[in-house]
Amino acid sequence: MEIGFAGLGKMGKNIVLQMLEKQHKVVALNRSPAPLDEVVGKGAIRSSSLKDMVSKLSGRKVVWLMYPAGEVTDKAIDELGEILKSGDIVIDGANNKYTDTIRHYETLKSKGISLLDAGCSGGPSGARNGMCIMVGGDKNVYESLQDLFKGLSVPEGFLYTGPSGSGHFVKMVHNAIEYGMMQSLAEGIDLVANGPYKGVLDLGEIAELWNHGSVIRSYLVELSARALKRNATLDGIEPYVEDNGEGRWSVNAAVDYAIPFSAISSSLFERFTSRSDKHFSHRLLAALRHEFGGHAIKEE
Numbered sequence: 001m002e003i004g005f006a007g008l009g010k011m012g013k014n015i016v017l018q019m020l021e022k023q024h025k026v027v028a029l030n031r032s033p034a035p036l037d038e039v040v041g042k043g044a045i046r047s048s049s050l051k052d053m054v055s056k057l058s059g060r061k062v063v064w065l066m067y068p069a070g071e072v073t074d075k076a077i078d079e080l081g082e083i084l085k086s087g088d089i090v091i092d093g094a095n096n097k098y099t100d101t102i103r104h105y106e107t108l109k110s111k112g113i114s115l116l117d118a119g120c121s122g123g124p125s126g127a128r129n130g131m132c133i134m135v136g137g138d139k140n141v142y143e144s145l146q147d148l149f150k151g152l153s154v155p156e157g158f159l160y161t162g163p164s165g166s167g168h169f170v171k172m173v174h175n176a177i178e179y180g181m182m183q184s185l186a187e188g189i190d191l192v193a194n195g196p197y198k199g200v201l202d203l204g205e206i207a208e209l210w211n212h213g214s215v216i217r218s219y220l221v222e223l224s225a226r227a228l229k230r231n232a233t234l235d236g237i238e239p240y241v242e243d244n245g246e247g248r249w250s251v252n253a254a255v256d257y258a259i260p261f262s263a264i265s266s267s268l269f270e271r272f273t274s275r276s277d278k279h280f281s282h283r284l285l286a287a288l289r290h291e292f293g294g295h296a297i298k299e300e
Helices: 010-021 033-041 050-055 071-083 098-109 123-129 139-144 146-152 166-194 203-210 219-230 246-256 262-274 280-293
Strands: 002-006 025-029 062-065 089-092 114-121 131-136 153-162
Touching: 002 010, 002 050, 010 025, 010 033, 010 123, 010 146, 025 033, 025 050, 050 062, 050 071, 062 071, 071 089, 071 098, 089 098, 098 114, 098 166, 114 123, 114 139, 114 166, 123 131, 131 146, 131 166, 139 146, 139 153, 146 153, 153 166, 166 203, 166 219, 166 246, 166 262, 203 219, 246 262
Parallel strands: 002 025, 002 062, 062 089, 089 114, 131 153
Antiparallel strands: 114 131
């Protein structure tokens, strides 16, 4: 196939490298030159803008976007709406908010252009070697590109999820579940590290053991073992945890539809807590204990 690909971040660059390995013709676009130079060195065709990219594609145009959610993707969709023609296809493979995806779908549909939302899981390693892909949009458009998704996925690792936005919605919830699983692992290993056998147990070996036959074996446990074997005390890592939006969007959706979401909501709020060790709420808790019970206050 011929594919225009815009956005060569950690995932995007590796997806392009996998596409090239599978003999697809890729016209690539990226703001920073280094990853663009890398994929061009592997056989991709360089482009300088979305318009230039589309001009280098023949027949029915297929453009894969891998841009950050929000304004950057909004602008790219608007521009492609002016450049592409009826019958062409846009694939949004990034983690965009599903309600924005539905809006983008309607914008392009009014011009005869199709949009598929492809939620891609597996991280940079999966992007390079085989992902799990969740695809929403018009089914006939999905079916026309089914071989592309199959080739970029692990066996049984791709699925048509349903109407526009559903691919990004399923990926959003997937990432929210990831928040909860990560928080559970972090708390459990913290207890192993600092409980009654503090300083005695080998955390990396324990995490490695859990990934062989235990009921919690998983890729996240594998990554925990890898990190702890490399740095058992995690020295040099600031306890500051970002979130990229999917957890917040999922919590908001759970509120909108009155779905209990306790564990995942808590894991999101723990990330907020990590960003400051001097929270006003903690100060107030200490002050309240002093007020009602005369408990001592530790001064800074």
